[in-house]
Structures are given as structure tokens and as C-alpha cells.
Amino acid sequence: MDARYQQYFEDMPCYLSVHDRDFRIIDGNRRFRADFGERVGEPCYRVYKGFDEVCEDCPVAKTFDDGASHGSEQRLITRDGQTVEVMVYTTPIRAADGTVTAVMEMHTDISEVKRLQGALQRSQERLAQLFEEVPCYISVQGRDLVIQHANRKFRETFGPAVGDHCFRVYKHRDEPCLVCPSRQTFVDGQSREHEEVVVSASGERINVICTTAPIRDVDGKVAAVLEMSTDITQIRQLQTQLASIGLLVGSISHGIKGLLTGLDGGMYLVNSGFEKDQPQRVKQGWSMVERNVERIRSMVLDILYYAKDRELEVTAIDAAALVAELREIIYKKASDLDIDLTVDVAPDAGTFDGDPKAIRATVLNLLENSLEACRSDRKKSSHHLKFVVRRSEPWMIFDVEDNGIGMDRETREKIFSLFFSSKGVKGTGLGLFIANKIVDKHGGTIKVESEPGRGARFLVRLPVVACPSTHNIPAT
Amino acid sequence: MPPNSRPHRILVVDDDPDILVYLSMLLEDNGYVVESAGDTASAFAAVDRFRPDLVLVDVLMPGRSGLDLVVTLRRDSRWKDIPVIVITGNDQVLHDDCKTYLGAHDGIRAPEGVLGKPMDPHTLLDAVRNLSSSFRLSDTFS
Numbered sequence: 001m002d003a004r005y006q007q008y009f010e011d012m013p014c015y016l017s018v019h020d021r022d023f024r025i026i027d028g029n030r031r032f033r034a035d036f037g038e039r040v041g042e043p044c045y046r047v048y049k050g051f052d053e054v055c056e057d058c059p060v061a062k063t064f065d066d067g068a069s070h071g072s073e074q075r076l077i078t079r080d081g082q083t084v085e086v087m088v089y090t091t092p093i094r095a096a097d098g099t100v101t102a103v104m105e106m107h108t109d110i111s112e113v114k115r116l117q118g119a120l121q122r123s124q125e126r127l128a129q130l131f132e133e134v135p136c137y138i139s140v141q142g143r144d145l146v147i148q149h150a151n152r153k154f155r156e157t158f159g160p161a162v163g164d165h166c167f168r169v170y171k172h173r174d175e176p177c178l179v180c181p182s183r184q185t186f187v188d189g190q191s192r193e194h195e196e197v198v199v200s201a202s203g204e205r206i207n208v209i210c211t212t213a214p215i216r217d218v219d220g221k222v223a224a225v226l227e228m229s230t231d232i233t234q235i236r237q238l239q240t241q242l243a244s245i246g247l248l249v250g251s252i253s254h255g256i257k258g259l260l261t262g263l264d265g266g267m268y269l270v271n272s273g274f275e276k277d278q279p280q281r282v283k284q285g286w287s288m289v290e291r292n293v294e295r296i297r298s299m300v301l302d303i304l305y306y307a308k309d310r311e312l313e314v315t316a317i318d319a320a321a322l323v324a325e326l327r328e329i330i331y332k333k334a335s336d337l338d339i340d341l342t343v344d345v346a347p348d349a350g351t352f353d354g355d356p357k358a359i360r361a362t363v364l365n366l367l368e369n370s371l372e373a374c375r376s377d378r379k380k381s382s383h384h385l386k387f388v389v390r391r392s393e394p395w396m397i398f399d400v401e402d403n404g405i406g407m408d409r410e411t412r413e414k415i416f417s418l419f420f421s422s423k424g425v426k427g428t429g430l431g432l433f434i435a436n437k438i439v440d441k442h443g444g445t446i447k448v449e450s451e452p453g454r455g456a457r458f459l460v461r462l463p464v465v466a467c468p469s470t471h472n473i474p475a476t
Numbered sequence: 477m478p479p480n481s482r483p484h485r486i487l488v489v490d491d492d493p494d495i496l497v498y499l500s501m502l503l504e505d506n507g508y509v510v511e512s513a514g515d516t517a518s519a520f521a522a523v524d525r526f527r528p529d530l531v532l533v534d535v536l537m538p539g540r541s542g543l544d545l546v547v548t549l550r551r552d553s554r555w556k557d558i559p560v561i562v563i564t565g566n567d568q569v570l571h572d573d574c575k576t577y578l579g580a581h582d583g584i585r586a587p588e589g590v591l592g593k594p595m596d597p598h599t600l601l602d603a604v605r606n607l608s609s610s611f612r613l614s615d616t617f618s
Contacts, residue, residue, distance in 0.1 A: 257565030257593040258492055264594050265498025272505060281501070288494050376491070378514060 015076075015086070015107035018093065019044050019060050026102065035078040044105070048076045063090040063103045076107065085114040137198075137208065137229040140215065141166050141182055148224060159201040166227070170198040182225040185212040189222050198229070207233040255299065262292035298368075302430040305361075312355040312441055314466045319349035319396060322360065323389050330367050339374045339383045339402075346390035353466035358438045365431040366400045366458045373404025379453060395444075395461040403455035412450055442466070486604065487528035488512045489519040489545065490563070491537040499532065502597055503604070516540040520548060523555055530607060535564040550584045559607045561589035 009016055010030050018027040023043045028036070036047050044060065045051040054061060059070040071089045078084060086107040093102040131138060132152045139161065140149040147169060150161040158170045166182070167173040176183065181194040192212045197205055208229040217223040269285025272278075323345040334341040367387060374383035380403060388399040407415070416436040439446045443463045450456035486508050488499045496512040503510045511526045513519035515537055523531070531549065533542040542562060549555040589603045 253565070255565075258495070260594040261498070261565070262492065262494040264597070265494050265501075268498055268502060268597065272501070284497070288497065292494065 012106075014109065016104065017044065017107075018102050018104045020102055021064055023054060023058075023060060035080075035082075035084070036076075037079045048074070050077055059088055059090045060103045060105060063092050064100055067092050067094075067100050073110070074107070084109055085111045134228075137170075137227075137231075139166065139227050140224050141227065142224050143186055145176060145180075145182065157200045157206075158198075170200075172199050181210060181212045182227060185214050185225045186222050189214045189216070195232075196229070205233075206231055207236040256296070259292045259295050259299070262295075263289060266290075266292060298431070302434060305430075305434055312358060312438075314353050314355055316351045317354050317356050317359060318351050319389050319391070320345045322356070322363075323387070326360065326363055326367060326387070329364060330371065333368075333371055334385060337371060337375050337383075339371060339385050342384065342386045342388075344386075344388045346388075349389055349391045349396070350464075352391075352396040352462060352464045354442055354462060355438075358441075359462070362435040362438045363398055363400070363460070365435050366398075366460070369431070370400055370402035370404060370456065370458075373406070373456060374402055375404070377403075377405040377453075391464065394464050396464050398460040398462070399457070400460075401455065401457040406452045406454045406456055407448075407450040408452045412448055415448065416446070485509045485511070485526060485528045486530045486532060487519065487522055487526055488532045489514075489516070489537075489542060490534035491515060492534070495534070499600075502600070506601055508604070516542065516545045516548075519545055523549065523558075528558065530604060531558055531560045532604075533560060533562055535562055546587055547584055556585075559588040561591060561603055561607075562587040563591045563593060563595060565593035 009027075012029055013031065015032040015035065016029040017025050017032050020026050023045060025040055025042060025044050025047060028040060039047040043054075045053060045055055045058075049055065055074075057072065059072050062068075062070045069089060069091055071087065074086050074088050076084045076086055084107075087110045089106045089108075091104045091106070092100040093104055095101045131149070134151060135153055136151075137154040137157060138149075138151040139147050139154050142148055145166050147161050147164055147166055150158075155161055161169045165176075167176050167180075171177060179194070181192040184190070185192055191214070194210050194212075196208050196210050198208055199205055209232055210227055210229040213226045213228070214222040215224040215226055266285045266288030269288060270282050271285075273281030273283075273285055323343060327341075327343045331341055331343075367385070370385045374385065377383065383403055386399070386401045388397075388401075390397050390399070415432045436446055439460055439462065443466070445461050447459045448456060449459075486503055488496055488503070488510060489512070490496050490499070491514055493514070496514065500510045500512050511522050511528070513522045517540070519531075519533065522528075531545075533545055535542040542564075546560050546562065549558060549560065588607060591600060591603065
């Protein structure tokens, strides 16, 4: 029996050594002898580690102490100087009376395990780095929709986040969203793509495309969901611009056709007037042509302006001089249309900051709209247009009031937007959209009051001192 | 064709004064008697007063649309048979709205003609001239 066990001892594919209470090795197996030499009689700490004294946390010492088995990881140095990582287990060897007389140590080579462990750690570090550094918003949520991990871009944009509910962090909601792609992924384990609008910590709205992916545990159940979101705000803005150009083309289309018909009409009158030798008709026709050419000119210029979004060139504008210039431009048209024109600028109006071309175009647009509104109104016998400019710190106020055809609520609400129902409206309506953009760029506001049949009043406020608005106007 | 079915009196309805002048002169030059109206309300009053043989109406106007006028006329036993030509610069109206809008009102006959702006004067004159029977001028869609 002994011989058989001796054989087992000898042939075990690990280091086996037996130690006495003085830590001397009193027996060792073949593997031990092969890698550490014939060192029976020497202390184990010297043989295995080249130390001069007992190791801290020596498992042999513990076993002598409490008679129980102990295990630990150790690093040994063979007689060739090679480092071997091992897992050590100790077993007490008892005498007949139960006292521990010796301890056997079994060392299993875990170098490969250690190597794999190292590779795994490096791989995990790489992954963590990737997670951190990818320029998308990445977060990991549990079933309770609490954020467990968030990468750098996410934290920079939405704040600390981890430990908080996703719907609170980037939607600023108190409860889960109605459509939650992550929740759906928890249910069916499918990846999803979803467009969202999220809100940064600073309140900025960001358009994103969010992709969810299930993270499964060892049982294959979805333990967490990874959300990766890409910022598409710029794309959406471009899209909106393109869409609005499309809408623009659509909405111009009707206006242009009306103008072209007007031109046709003018030409018909001129030609038939010549044919019939009716100079009065020729005159009437020619004025029709001129009028519609003028409208087409405005439309084309508006479109060109719209197509090239320029930066403001801000300088000091003298209010009185501007008003005089505008009056010069419109007074003839007003008198031709029999519209009573009142123009007034407060004596203390002074100067204000603005882009002269843009401001002139804007106010002129309002004035011309009023003239047209008066012209279109058949119900009243007399029409007026009042244009007043006054200063009310910190604003410069432009007040344009007419008693023309007026606007109903639907029209009023739509006039500054690009898309509006072109019910009888001449031209593109671009003029007001651009006017609104210009006013906003200056950091000002524009308001309109109107009743159908009664008239309209436009109030433009511009800051006297330049303070351009920092936010973008949506294109529609 | 029997002479008494030939339209003599035409009512033109459009919010653009230039177009009213143009169409009035064009039609008068060709032997028609023309009245004009600038919106749906005054158009209806004009129908009552003028008894047109044909109504030429622009669709997109401020207030009630021209199609509203068509429906109102068709619902009135006095005016329901007056042929109507609708003119518009809007493609959607041209192709869809006439069918959908009027289809929504049961039993309302579609306009006898739909013309797109800008219209060719000859096309217009032909349409007006040929309106002795109510056939749809679908080949004049632009």
C-alpha cells in the first residue's frame, strides 16, 4: 500500500513537498526535484522563493496553526531562475494522536491561467477605453432603467448620470418614455434603432439616432441594455433646410403662377390695345406688366437672399435717416394707391446697431405688405398707413400700422413661417420669414396684431446696442 | 349646337384684380358679357343679380375658397346647373382637391372644367365656348 501511495506522490503532475514545523522540506516529488533540485533539508522559503525568512501569510504556518487546509496564489522561482505562478494548497499530516507533525504543500502551475487572466484584463481595459472614448453617447441601463455605466461623451453632455434613471437624465422626464426602445429590448432581446430628441444638462436639445443592444448574462437572459446614440442634429437641420426649400418651391409655385397670369394679362391688354387703337387700354396693360414684374423681382430677390444666408454686418444706423430713406421709397406708391401715409420718427431716436441692408429690407417689407393689404381691401373707402419709429431703452421700436384687409388668426400664426397656405397671398411670403430671421439675428422681436377686415399692426423691437441672438431659428 | 345653350354671360371670380381685368377684357373682346367679383361672398351676390351662364372661379382666395362657391351654387336649386370652370395655380388643387373636396359633399357635381394658371387664353376660350354639354376638360391639366 505504501509503495502505491509513494508512486502517486512521485508521479503527481504538480509540485508536492512535505514540510516540518521548522519549514524544512523533508520530502518532495519528482516534479519538485526536477524544477527545484535535491533540496531536502532546506527551508521551503529559500528553496521556492530564495527568501531568508518565512513568507508573510505562509499557508504552511497557518495549517500548523489551525490544522486546516489553506490555499493561496504564490510565485515561485525554479532553480533555472524561471518564475512559476502557482496555486498552493496545504494539507495537515497528523500523527496517531492527531497532532500535526508535518504539512504537505501541493503547487499547481497556473501560469497559463495567469497569462489568460492578464490577456483578459488587457482586453477589458481596451474595451473600457473604447467604451469611454467612442464619440457617441453610450450608456448601459438595467431593467429598472437606471444607468449603470456611461461613457465620457455621455457624462460630458448629460452629467454624472450613473445611478439615475435614463428618462430623467436625458429626457428630463419623471417617468419612462411612452416609447422606450430599451424596454422593448429587455422584452424581446432584439436590437433596435430609434430616433429621439434628448436634452443635455445645459438644456440644449439634441437630435439623435439611438441603437439598443441586449447585454446577456450567462443564462442568456437580458441583464442590461446598451444604448448608443449618435448626434444627428446637424443632419436634421440640413434636412429641415432642404425640406423648407422644397416647401419654398411648392409655395412659390402658386404665387408665381398668379404673377405670370398677371403678366399675361398685362401683355394681352397692351397688345389688344394696340390692335384696337385704344391707348387707354395700352396704358392700363402696361401698368399691369410693371406691377407684376415688380412683384416677380421681389420674389426672386427674396429667394436669392434666402438661398444665401449671410452674416450680419453691424454698424451704427441713424434712425431718422433710415426713416427718411424708406419714406422716399414708398410715398409715391402710397399716393398712387390713395393711401394716407404718416411717417414719424421721435426726435430723440438717435442711432442703433444693425445691418443697414438687412434692416432696410425688413422694414420695407412690412411697409409694402401694409400697402398691399390696403390695396386688397375693398370694404373701406379710405386707407392709411402709419409708420412710427421711437426709442424706448434698450429698444428701438418700429411701428407699422395699416387699416387694410387684415389677417385671420390662422394667417397671423403662420406668416413668419416658411410654409403657409397661400390663400390669395401674392409672392412667396418669404419676405416675412426673412424679416423674422433678420430681427431674430439682431436679438430683437417682431409681433403682429390684426383683425380680418380691420387692418394690421407690426411691432418690431431691435436692441439699440448689438446683441446678436445665439440660438438658431428652426427653418420652418 | 343650339344657339340658346351658348354661354353669353360669364361671372369671373378671383381675388387678384389684375386677373379680373385680364379675364374680363379677354372674354368681352370675344363677345361675352362679363361681370367680376373679388371674393366668394360678392360672387354669390353677383350670381343672384347677374344670372351668369357660366362661372369662372379661382380656388385659392382669402376667406372662403372657390370650391366653397361651387358647393353653394350646386346646392341651390336655382343655380345648380350653371357650369363652372375652376382656375388655380396650385397643382394639388388641380389634381386632387377638386375630386376629394367635392367628393366629400354627396351629390355635388364636379366642376365642368379645371384650368391651371397661367392659362393659355385659347385654351380658356375653347373651354368656355365648348361648354354646351358638361364634359370634364381633363386633357387641359398642365
